[in-house]
Amino acid sequence: xxxxxxxxxxxxxxxxxxxxxxxxxxxxxxxxxxxxxxxxxxxxxxxxxxxxxxxxxxxxxxxxxxxxxxxxxxxxxxxxxxxxxxxxxxxxxxxxxxxxxxxxxxxxxxxxxxxxxxxxxxxxxxxxxxxxxxxxxxxxxxxxxxxxxxxxxxxxxxxxxxxxxxxxxxxxxxxxxxxxxxxxxxxxxxxxxxxxxxxxxxxxxxxxxxxxxxxxxxxxxxxxxxxxxxxxxxxxxxxxxxxxxxxxxxxxxxxxxxxxxxxxxxxxxxxxxxxxxxxxxxxxxxxxxxxxxxxxxxxxxxxxxxxxxxxxxxxxxxxxxxxxxxxxxxxxxxxxxxxxxxxxxxxxxxxxxxxxxxxxxxxxxxxxxxxxxxxxxxxxxxxxxxxxxxxxxxxxxxxxxxxxxxxxxxxxxxxxxxxxxxxxxxxxxxxxxxxxxxxxxxxxxxxxxxxxxxxxxxxxxxxxxxxxxxxxxxxxxxxxxx
Numbered sequence: 001x002x003x004x005x006x007x008x009x010x011x012x013x014x015x016x017x018x019x020x021x022x023x024x025x026x027x028x029x030x031x032x033x034x035x036x037x038x039x040x041x042x043x044x045x046x047x048x049x050x051x052x053x054x055x056x057x058x059x060x061x062x063x064x065x066x067x068x069x070x071x072x073x074x075x076x077x078x079x080x081x082x083x084x085x086x087x088x089x090x091x092x093x094x095x096x097x098x099x100x101x102x103x104x105x106x107x108x109x110x111x112x113x114x115x116x117x118x119x120x121x122x123x124x125x126x127x128x129x130x131x132x133x134x135x136x137x138x139x140x141x142x143x144x145x146x147x148x149x150x151x152x153x154x155x156x157x158x159x160x161x162x163x164x165x166x167x168x169x170x171x172x173x174x175x176x177x178x179x180x181x182x183x184x185x186x187x188x189x190x191x192x193x194x195x196x197x198x199x200x201x202x203x204x205x206x207x208x209x210x211x212x213x214x215x216x217x218x219x220x221x222x223x224x225x226x227x228x229x230x231x232x233x234x235x236x237x238x239x240x241x242x243x244x245x246x247x248x249x250x251x252x253x254x255x256x257x258x259x260x261x262x263x264x265x266x267x268x269x270x271x272x273x274x275x276x277x278x279x280x281x282x283x284x285x286x287x288x289x290x291x292x293x294x295x296x297x298x299x300x301x302x303x304x305x306x307x308x309x310x311x312x313x314x315x316x317x318x319x320x321x322x323x324x325x326x327x328x329x330x331x332x333x334x335x336x337x338x339x340x341x342x343x344x345x346x347x348x349x350x351x352x353x354x355x356x357x358x359x360x361x362x363x364x365x366x367x368x369x370x371x372x373x374x375x376x377x378x379x380x381x382x383x384x385x386x387x388x389x390x391x392x393x394x395x396x397x398x399x400x401x402x403x404x405x406x407x408x409x410x411x412x413x414x415x416x417x418x419x420x421x422x423x424x425x426x427x428x429x430x431x432x433x434x435x436x437x438x439x440x441x442x443x444x445x446x447x448x449x450x451x452x453x454x455x456x457x458x459x460x461x462x463x464x465x466x467x468x469x470x471x472x473x474x475x476x477x478x479x480x481x482x
Contacts, residue, residue, distance in 0.1 A: 044093075248311075
Protein backbone atom coordinates (compact mmCIF):
# COMPACT_ATOMS: atom_id res chain seq x y z
CA UNK A 1 0.00 0.00 0.00
CA UNK A 2 2.89 2.36 0.72
CA UNK A 3 4.13 1.85 -2.84
CA UNK A 4 0.69 2.54 -4.32
CA UNK A 5 0.27 5.89 -2.58
CA UNK A 6 2.64 8.82 -2.92
CA UNK A 7 3.76 9.90 0.54
CA UNK A 8 3.42 13.61 1.36
CA UNK A 9 6.28 15.93 2.27
CA UNK A 10 3.96 17.91 4.55
CA UNK A 11 1.42 16.52 7.00
CA UNK A 12 -0.87 19.21 8.36
CA UNK A 13 -1.24 18.57 12.08
CA UNK A 14 -4.51 17.09 13.34
CA UNK A 15 -5.35 19.75 15.90
CA UNK A 16 -8.48 19.47 18.00
CA UNK A 17 -11.11 20.33 18.85
CA UNK A 18 -11.92 21.06 15.15
CA UNK A 19 -9.03 23.48 14.68
CA UNK A 20 -8.03 21.05 11.95
CA UNK A 21 -11.45 21.16 10.38
CA UNK A 22 -12.58 20.00 6.95
CA UNK A 23 -11.90 23.41 5.37
CA UNK A 24 -8.25 23.40 6.44
CA UNK A 25 -7.72 19.75 5.47
CA UNK A 26 -9.35 20.31 2.08
CA UNK A 27 -7.14 23.34 1.40
CA UNK A 28 -3.98 21.34 2.18
CA UNK A 29 -4.97 18.12 0.42
CA UNK A 30 -6.08 20.05 -2.66
CA UNK A 31 -2.45 21.11 -3.00
CA UNK A 32 -1.18 17.52 -2.91
CA UNK A 33 0.01 17.44 0.71
CA UNK A 34 -1.78 15.60 3.53
CA UNK A 35 -4.69 17.49 5.01
CA UNK A 36 -5.84 16.04 8.32
CA UNK A 37 -9.12 16.46 10.19
CA UNK A 38 -9.32 16.11 13.95
CA UNK A 39 -11.81 13.52 15.16
CA UNK A 40 -11.59 14.65 18.79
CA UNK A 41 -15.10 15.43 20.11
CA UNK A 42 -16.22 15.70 16.49
CA UNK A 43 -19.69 14.37 17.30
CA UNK A 44 -20.31 17.34 19.60
CA UNK A 45 -18.85 19.77 17.06
CA UNK A 46 -21.12 18.30 14.39
CA UNK A 47 -24.40 18.60 16.31
CA UNK A 48 -23.50 22.13 17.41
CA UNK A 49 -22.93 23.13 13.79
CA UNK A 50 -26.43 21.85 13.07
CA UNK A 51 -27.85 23.80 16.02
CA UNK A 52 -26.11 26.91 14.71
CA UNK A 53 -28.06 26.52 11.46
CA UNK A 54 -25.50 24.67 9.30
CA UNK A 55 -24.38 27.87 7.61
CA UNK A 56 -23.69 27.14 3.94
CA UNK A 57 -25.48 23.77 4.12
CA UNK A 58 -22.21 21.83 4.15
CA UNK A 59 -23.21 19.37 6.89
CA UNK A 60 -26.46 18.51 5.14
CA UNK A 61 -24.78 18.16 1.76
CA UNK A 62 -22.38 15.56 3.15
CA UNK A 63 -25.06 13.87 5.28
CA UNK A 64 -26.96 13.04 2.10
CA UNK A 65 -24.07 10.74 1.13
CA UNK A 66 -24.01 8.75 4.37
CA UNK A 67 -24.67 5.15 3.34
CA UNK A 68 -26.77 4.05 6.35
CA UNK A 69 -30.41 4.90 5.67
CA UNK A 70 -32.41 6.91 8.17
CA UNK A 71 -29.54 8.11 10.34
CA UNK A 72 -29.13 11.55 8.77
CA UNK A 73 -32.89 12.24 8.91
CA UNK A 74 -33.08 11.26 12.58
CA UNK A 75 -30.12 13.49 13.46
CA UNK A 76 -31.53 16.45 11.55
CA UNK A 77 -34.88 16.10 13.27
CA UNK A 78 -33.28 16.16 16.70
CA UNK A 79 -30.48 18.72 16.30
CA UNK A 80 -30.94 20.93 13.23
CA UNK A 81 -32.09 24.51 13.92
CA UNK A 82 -32.69 26.20 10.51
CA UNK A 83 -32.50 29.71 12.00
CA UNK A 84 -29.76 28.82 14.49
CA UNK A 85 -30.18 28.70 18.25
CA UNK A 86 -30.48 31.94 20.26
CA UNK A 87 -27.12 33.12 21.62
CA UNK A 88 -28.13 32.80 25.28
CA UNK A 89 -29.64 29.34 24.85
CA UNK A 90 -27.44 26.35 25.74
CA UNK A 91 -26.53 23.81 23.11
CA UNK A 92 -28.42 20.54 23.33
CA UNK A 93 -25.94 17.93 24.54
CA UNK A 94 -25.28 14.44 23.29
CA UNK A 95 -25.43 11.61 25.83
CA UNK A 96 -22.00 11.29 27.47
CA UNK A 97 -20.01 8.29 26.28
CA UNK A 98 -19.82 5.11 28.34
CA UNK A 99 -18.41 1.67 27.66
CA UNK A 100 -21.69 0.70 25.99
CA UNK A 101 -23.95 3.20 24.23
CA UNK A 102 -26.99 2.94 22.01
CA UNK A 103 -26.77 2.20 18.30
CA UNK A 104 -28.01 5.72 17.57
CA UNK A 105 -25.32 7.29 19.73
CA UNK A 106 -22.70 5.25 17.86
CA UNK A 107 -24.20 6.23 14.50
CA UNK A 108 -23.99 9.94 15.35
CA UNK A 109 -20.26 9.56 15.96
CA UNK A 110 -19.90 7.63 12.72
CA UNK A 111 -21.91 10.25 10.82
CA UNK A 112 -19.87 13.15 12.23
CA UNK A 113 -16.59 11.60 11.14
CA UNK A 114 -18.02 10.60 7.77
CA UNK A 115 -19.17 14.17 7.12
CA UNK A 116 -15.83 15.73 8.10
CA UNK A 117 -13.76 13.38 5.95
CA UNK A 118 -16.18 13.55 3.01
CA UNK A 119 -16.01 17.35 2.98
CA UNK A 120 -12.22 17.31 3.33
CA UNK A 121 -12.02 15.04 0.26
CA UNK A 122 -14.57 16.95 -1.80
CA UNK A 123 -13.36 18.44 -5.08
CA UNK A 124 -9.99 16.69 -5.40
CA UNK A 125 -8.56 13.18 -5.58
CA UNK A 126 -5.77 13.45 -3.03
CA UNK A 127 -5.40 11.66 0.32
CA UNK A 128 -6.94 12.94 3.57
CA UNK A 129 -6.07 11.90 7.12
CA UNK A 130 -7.91 11.58 10.44
CA UNK A 131 -6.28 12.34 13.78
CA UNK A 132 -7.57 10.74 17.00
CA UNK A 133 -6.32 10.64 20.58
CA UNK A 134 -5.62 7.17 21.97
CA UNK A 135 -6.54 8.50 25.42
CA UNK A 136 -10.13 9.20 24.34
CA UNK A 137 -10.97 5.54 23.91
CA UNK A 138 -14.74 5.23 23.95
CA UNK A 139 -15.69 7.01 20.68
CA UNK A 140 -12.65 5.88 18.68
CA UNK A 141 -13.89 2.71 17.00
CA UNK A 142 -17.08 4.42 15.81
CA UNK A 143 -15.03 7.43 14.65
CA UNK A 144 -12.78 5.16 12.60
CA UNK A 145 -15.67 3.28 11.01
CA UNK A 146 -17.43 6.48 9.95
CA UNK A 147 -14.24 7.99 8.54
CA UNK A 148 -13.48 4.77 6.64
CA UNK A 149 -16.94 4.89 5.07
CA UNK A 150 -15.94 8.29 3.66
CA UNK A 151 -12.66 6.90 2.30
CA UNK A 152 -10.13 8.25 4.81
CA UNK A 153 -6.59 7.47 3.62
CA UNK A 154 -4.47 7.88 6.77
CA UNK A 155 -5.16 7.50 10.48
CA UNK A 156 -2.78 9.29 12.85
CA UNK A 157 -2.96 8.67 16.60
CA UNK A 158 -1.02 9.87 19.62
CA UNK A 159 -1.61 10.61 23.34
CA UNK A 160 -1.03 7.00 24.32
CA UNK A 161 0.07 3.70 22.85
CA UNK A 162 -2.35 2.75 20.04
CA UNK A 163 -1.19 -0.86 19.91
CA UNK A 164 -4.59 -2.35 19.09
CA UNK A 165 -5.72 0.16 16.47
CA UNK A 166 -4.17 -1.68 13.48
CA UNK A 167 -6.31 -4.72 14.30
CA UNK A 168 -9.38 -2.50 14.60
CA UNK A 169 -8.71 -1.05 11.15
CA UNK A 170 -8.25 -4.53 9.69
CA UNK A 171 -11.58 -5.70 11.14
CA UNK A 172 -13.57 -2.63 10.13
CA UNK A 173 -12.23 -2.80 6.55
CA UNK A 174 -14.09 -6.12 6.31
CA UNK A 175 -17.14 -4.90 8.26
CA UNK A 176 -16.27 -7.34 11.05
CA UNK A 177 -16.63 -6.71 14.81
CA UNK A 178 -13.73 -4.63 16.15
CA UNK A 179 -12.54 -4.95 19.74
CA UNK A 180 -9.88 -3.31 21.88
CA UNK A 181 -8.99 -3.31 25.56
CA UNK A 182 -10.68 -0.66 27.68
CA UNK A 183 -8.52 1.04 30.30
CA UNK A 184 -10.34 0.76 33.62
CA UNK A 185 -8.82 1.71 36.97
CA UNK A 186 -9.14 -0.75 39.84
CA UNK A 187 -9.53 -3.99 37.90
CA UNK A 188 -8.45 -7.19 39.62
CA UNK A 189 -5.30 -8.94 38.40
CA UNK A 190 -6.08 -10.67 35.11
CA UNK A 191 -9.44 -8.90 34.69
CA UNK A 192 -9.97 -7.24 31.31
CA UNK A 193 -12.69 -4.96 29.97
CA UNK A 194 -13.27 -4.31 26.26
CA UNK A 195 -14.74 -1.79 23.85
CA UNK A 196 -16.49 -3.38 20.89
CA UNK A 197 -18.29 -2.26 17.76
CA UNK A 198 -20.10 -4.77 15.57
CA UNK A 199 -20.90 -3.09 12.24
CA UNK A 200 -23.94 -5.33 11.84
CA UNK A 201 -25.59 -3.65 14.86
CA UNK A 202 -25.23 -0.10 13.49
CA UNK A 203 -26.31 -0.65 9.88
CA UNK A 204 -22.96 -1.49 8.32
CA UNK A 205 -23.36 -3.00 4.87
CA UNK A 206 -20.74 -5.67 4.10
CA UNK A 207 -21.51 -5.39 0.39
CA UNK A 208 -20.05 -1.86 0.34
CA UNK A 209 -16.25 -2.08 0.03
CA UNK A 210 -14.19 0.18 2.27
CA UNK A 211 -10.41 0.38 2.33
CA UNK A 212 -8.05 -0.02 5.23
CA UNK A 213 -6.27 3.34 5.72
CA UNK A 214 -2.57 3.64 6.41
CA UNK A 215 -1.80 3.88 10.11
CA UNK A 216 0.76 6.34 11.51
CA UNK A 217 1.11 6.34 15.30
CA UNK A 218 2.68 9.40 16.93
CA UNK A 219 5.75 8.41 18.94
CA UNK A 220 8.18 10.24 21.21
CA UNK A 221 10.64 7.40 21.94
CA UNK A 222 12.48 4.73 19.97
CA UNK A 223 11.23 2.06 22.36
CA UNK A 224 7.62 2.92 21.53
CA UNK A 225 8.32 2.76 17.80
CA UNK A 226 9.90 -0.67 18.18
CA UNK A 227 7.00 -1.92 20.29
CA UNK A 228 4.40 -0.74 17.79
CA UNK A 229 6.31 -1.99 14.75
CA UNK A 230 6.84 -5.46 16.20
CA UNK A 231 4.00 -6.06 18.64
CA UNK A 232 0.95 -4.19 17.34
CA UNK A 233 -1.92 -6.47 16.36
CA UNK A 234 -1.75 -5.40 12.72
CA UNK A 235 0.27 -3.42 10.21
CA UNK A 236 1.90 -0.12 11.17
CA UNK A 237 2.71 1.95 8.06
CA UNK A 238 5.03 4.59 9.49
CA UNK A 239 5.46 7.07 12.35
CA UNK A 240 5.09 10.71 13.24
CA UNK A 241 7.97 11.59 15.57
CA UNK A 242 6.72 14.35 17.85
CA UNK A 243 8.95 16.38 20.16
CA UNK A 244 7.95 18.11 23.38
CA UNK A 245 7.71 21.52 21.70
CA UNK A 246 4.56 20.46 19.82
CA UNK A 247 1.19 21.90 20.79
CA UNK A 248 -1.61 20.23 22.74
CA UNK A 249 -0.63 17.30 24.92
CA UNK A 250 3.02 16.31 25.26
CA UNK A 251 4.43 13.02 26.48
CA UNK A 252 5.74 13.40 30.06
CA UNK A 253 9.54 13.53 30.45
CA UNK A 254 11.20 10.19 31.10
CA UNK A 255 12.66 9.58 34.51
CA UNK A 256 12.07 11.55 37.70
CA UNK A 257 10.30 14.78 36.71
CA UNK A 258 12.01 18.11 37.33
CA UNK A 259 10.63 21.58 36.68
CA UNK A 260 11.93 24.99 35.69
CA UNK A 261 11.17 28.29 37.45
CA UNK A 262 7.87 28.56 35.51
CA UNK A 263 6.71 25.16 36.74
CA UNK A 264 7.23 23.54 33.33
CA UNK A 265 8.55 19.97 33.09
CA UNK A 266 12.15 19.81 31.91
CA UNK A 267 12.95 17.54 28.98
CA UNK A 268 16.35 16.09 28.19
CA UNK A 269 18.35 13.76 25.99
CA UNK A 270 16.27 10.72 27.00
CA UNK A 271 13.23 12.43 25.48
CA UNK A 272 14.80 12.77 22.02
CA UNK A 273 14.21 10.15 19.34
CA UNK A 274 17.30 8.74 17.61
CA UNK A 275 16.23 9.15 13.98
CA UNK A 276 19.03 6.97 12.62
CA UNK A 277 17.93 4.13 14.88
CA UNK A 278 14.30 4.73 13.95
CA UNK A 279 15.19 4.47 10.25
CA UNK A 280 16.49 0.95 10.87
CA UNK A 281 12.88 -0.21 11.24
CA UNK A 282 12.47 0.41 7.52
CA UNK A 283 9.23 2.40 7.87
CA UNK A 284 8.64 5.98 6.67
CA UNK A 285 8.51 8.71 9.30
CA UNK A 286 7.75 12.41 9.60
CA UNK A 287 9.24 14.77 12.19
CA UNK A 288 6.96 17.04 14.24
CA UNK A 289 7.33 19.73 16.90
CA UNK A 290 8.67 23.17 15.86
CA UNK A 291 9.45 21.89 12.36
CA UNK A 292 7.50 24.53 10.43
CA UNK A 293 10.12 26.01 8.13
CA UNK A 294 11.83 25.04 4.86
CA UNK A 295 15.11 24.77 6.77
CA UNK A 296 13.58 22.23 9.17
CA UNK A 297 12.06 20.33 6.25
CA UNK A 298 15.48 20.06 4.62
CA UNK A 299 17.03 18.91 7.90
CA UNK A 300 14.32 16.25 8.32
CA UNK A 301 14.92 14.94 4.82
CA UNK A 302 18.66 14.87 5.44
CA UNK A 303 18.00 12.74 8.53
CA UNK A 304 16.02 10.15 6.62
CA UNK A 305 12.49 11.45 7.18
CA UNK A 306 9.88 11.53 4.43
CA UNK A 307 8.89 15.00 5.57
CA UNK A 308 7.48 17.00 8.47
CA UNK A 309 4.21 17.45 10.30
CA UNK A 310 3.32 21.10 10.89
CA UNK A 311 0.69 22.38 13.29
CA UNK A 312 1.20 25.94 14.52
CA UNK A 313 1.39 27.70 11.16
CA UNK A 314 -1.73 25.92 9.94
CA UNK A 315 -3.57 26.51 13.24
CA UNK A 316 -3.59 30.27 12.67
CA UNK A 317 -4.29 30.18 8.92
CA UNK A 318 -7.55 31.61 7.61
CA UNK A 319 -9.07 28.16 7.05
CA UNK A 320 -8.51 26.76 10.54
CA UNK A 321 -11.25 26.35 13.11
CA UNK A 322 -10.04 28.94 15.63
CA UNK A 323 -12.39 31.91 15.62
CA UNK A 324 -11.27 34.85 13.49
CA UNK A 325 -11.16 37.04 16.60
CA UNK A 326 -8.82 34.68 18.47
CA UNK A 327 -6.50 34.35 15.48
CA UNK A 328 -6.41 38.11 15.07
CA UNK A 329 -5.65 38.73 18.76
CA UNK A 330 -2.92 36.10 18.96
CA UNK A 331 -1.17 37.12 15.74
CA UNK A 332 -1.34 40.80 16.66
CA UNK A 333 0.23 39.91 20.02
CA UNK A 334 2.90 37.84 18.28
CA UNK A 335 3.84 40.76 16.04
CA UNK A 336 4.72 42.88 19.08
CA UNK A 337 6.40 40.06 21.01
CA UNK A 338 3.61 39.63 23.58
CA UNK A 339 2.70 35.98 23.13
CA UNK A 340 3.86 33.12 25.33
CA UNK A 341 3.41 29.34 25.40
CA UNK A 342 3.49 27.65 28.79
CA UNK A 343 3.89 23.90 29.18
CA UNK A 344 1.35 23.49 31.97
CA UNK A 345 1.94 20.32 33.99
CA UNK A 346 -1.50 20.46 35.62
CA UNK A 347 -4.10 21.92 33.22
CA UNK A 348 -5.09 18.65 31.54
CA UNK A 349 -7.09 16.08 33.52
CA UNK A 350 -5.15 13.40 31.64
CA UNK A 351 -2.01 14.18 33.65
CA UNK A 352 -0.06 14.85 30.45
CA UNK A 353 1.69 18.24 30.11
CA UNK A 354 -0.44 20.59 28.01
CA UNK A 355 0.61 23.71 26.09
CA UNK A 356 -1.31 26.86 27.05
CA UNK A 357 -1.10 30.07 24.98
CA UNK A 358 -0.95 33.41 26.78
CA UNK A 359 -1.32 36.61 24.78
CA UNK A 360 -2.07 40.31 25.12
CA UNK A 361 -5.71 40.91 25.98
CA UNK A 362 -6.38 37.29 26.98
CA UNK A 363 -9.46 37.58 29.18
CA UNK A 364 -9.52 33.93 30.23
CA UNK A 365 -9.44 33.70 34.01
CA UNK A 366 -9.57 30.08 35.13
CA UNK A 367 -10.34 31.08 38.70
CA UNK A 368 -13.74 32.47 37.66
CA UNK A 369 -14.87 29.32 35.89
CA UNK A 370 -17.13 26.89 37.72
CA UNK A 371 -15.97 23.29 37.46
CA UNK A 372 -18.24 21.12 35.33
CA UNK A 373 -18.06 17.89 33.34
CA UNK A 374 -20.94 17.74 30.87
CA UNK A 375 -19.06 16.52 27.77
CA UNK A 376 -16.93 13.87 29.42
CA UNK A 377 -14.46 12.94 26.68
CA UNK A 378 -11.52 12.86 29.11
CA UNK A 379 -13.25 10.89 31.85
CA UNK A 380 -11.51 7.79 33.19
CA UNK A 381 -13.41 4.59 33.83
CA UNK A 382 -13.00 2.92 37.22
CA UNK A 383 -14.43 -0.17 38.91
CA UNK A 384 -16.85 0.72 41.68
CA UNK A 385 -17.26 -1.19 44.93
CA UNK A 386 -20.44 -2.78 43.57
CA UNK A 387 -18.53 -4.16 40.59
CA UNK A 388 -20.01 -1.80 38.02
CA UNK A 389 -18.06 0.79 36.08
CA UNK A 390 -18.05 4.45 37.06
CA UNK A 391 -16.55 7.47 35.33
CA UNK A 392 -14.66 10.44 36.76
CA UNK A 393 -12.62 13.40 35.54
CA UNK A 394 -10.10 15.39 37.56
CA UNK A 395 -11.58 18.59 36.08
CA UNK A 396 -15.10 17.95 37.39
CA UNK A 397 -16.32 19.47 40.70
CA UNK A 398 -13.87 18.42 43.39
CA UNK A 399 -16.49 16.95 45.71
CA UNK A 400 -17.88 14.81 42.88
CA UNK A 401 -14.42 13.52 41.98
CA UNK A 402 -13.56 12.66 45.57
CA UNK A 403 -16.93 10.98 46.12
CA UNK A 404 -16.09 8.72 43.18
CA UNK A 405 -12.86 7.62 44.85
CA UNK A 406 -10.49 10.12 43.24
CA UNK A 407 -7.78 11.88 45.24
CA UNK A 408 -8.38 15.58 45.85
CA UNK A 409 -4.72 16.29 45.01
CA UNK A 410 -5.39 15.14 41.43
CA UNK A 411 -7.82 18.05 40.91
CA UNK A 412 -5.33 20.86 41.61
CA UNK A 413 -4.94 23.14 38.62
CA UNK A 414 -7.10 20.99 36.33
CA UNK A 415 -9.17 22.69 33.67
CA UNK A 416 -12.06 21.49 31.52
CA UNK A 417 -10.35 21.10 28.17
CA UNK A 418 -13.48 19.72 26.49
CA UNK A 419 -15.53 22.91 27.00
CA UNK A 420 -12.58 25.28 26.63
CA UNK A 421 -11.50 23.85 23.29
CA UNK A 422 -15.09 24.01 22.03
CA UNK A 423 -15.06 27.71 22.91
CA UNK A 424 -11.90 28.15 20.80
CA UNK A 425 -13.91 27.38 17.65
CA UNK A 426 -16.93 29.55 18.49
CA UNK A 427 -19.04 26.85 20.11
CA UNK A 428 -18.86 28.01 23.72
CA UNK A 429 -21.57 26.46 25.88
CA UNK A 430 -23.87 28.88 27.69
CA UNK A 431 -23.88 27.49 31.22
CA UNK A 432 -26.59 27.72 33.89
CA UNK A 433 -24.80 30.52 35.72
CA UNK A 434 -25.16 32.69 32.61
CA UNK A 435 -21.48 32.40 31.72
CA UNK A 436 -20.23 31.38 28.29
CA UNK A 437 -17.38 28.89 28.53
CA UNK A 438 -14.07 30.78 28.10
CA UNK A 439 -11.51 29.61 25.51
CA UNK A 440 -8.15 28.05 26.29
CA UNK A 441 -5.77 28.21 23.34
CA UNK A 442 -3.04 25.66 22.76
CA UNK A 443 -0.15 25.85 20.32
CA UNK A 444 3.38 24.66 19.77
CA UNK A 445 6.33 26.58 21.17
CA UNK A 446 7.12 27.98 17.73
CA UNK A 447 4.16 30.36 18.08
CA UNK A 448 6.60 32.56 19.99
CA UNK A 449 8.63 32.98 16.79
CA UNK A 450 5.77 33.15 14.29
CA UNK A 451 6.45 36.86 13.70
CA UNK A 452 9.45 35.79 11.60
CA UNK A 453 6.98 34.15 9.22
CA UNK A 454 4.33 36.89 9.43
CA UNK A 455 6.64 39.67 8.21
CA UNK A 456 4.18 42.25 9.51
CA UNK A 457 0.98 40.51 8.37
CA UNK A 458 -1.84 39.56 10.71
CA UNK A 459 -3.44 36.87 8.51
CA UNK A 460 -2.52 34.33 5.84
CA UNK A 461 -3.85 31.20 4.10
CA UNK A 462 -2.97 27.52 4.24
CA UNK A 463 -1.80 27.74 0.66
CA UNK A 464 0.72 30.42 1.61
CA UNK A 465 2.01 28.16 4.40
CA UNK A 466 2.61 25.41 1.85
CA UNK A 467 4.34 27.81 -0.53
CA UNK A 468 6.65 28.84 2.30
CA UNK A 469 7.41 25.33 3.56
CA UNK A 470 8.10 23.94 0.10
CA UNK A 471 10.23 26.86 -1.07
CA UNK A 472 14.02 26.46 -1.22
CA UNK A 473 15.41 26.86 2.29
CA UNK A 474 17.88 29.53 1.25
CA UNK A 475 15.20 31.65 -0.40
CA UNK A 476 12.27 31.13 1.98
CA UNK A 477 10.27 34.30 2.44
CA UNK A 478 6.49 34.44 2.84
CA UNK A 479 4.46 36.27 0.25
CA UNK A 480 2.16 39.15 1.13
CA UNK A 481 -1.56 38.43 1.48
CA UNK A 482 -4.07 40.70 -0.10
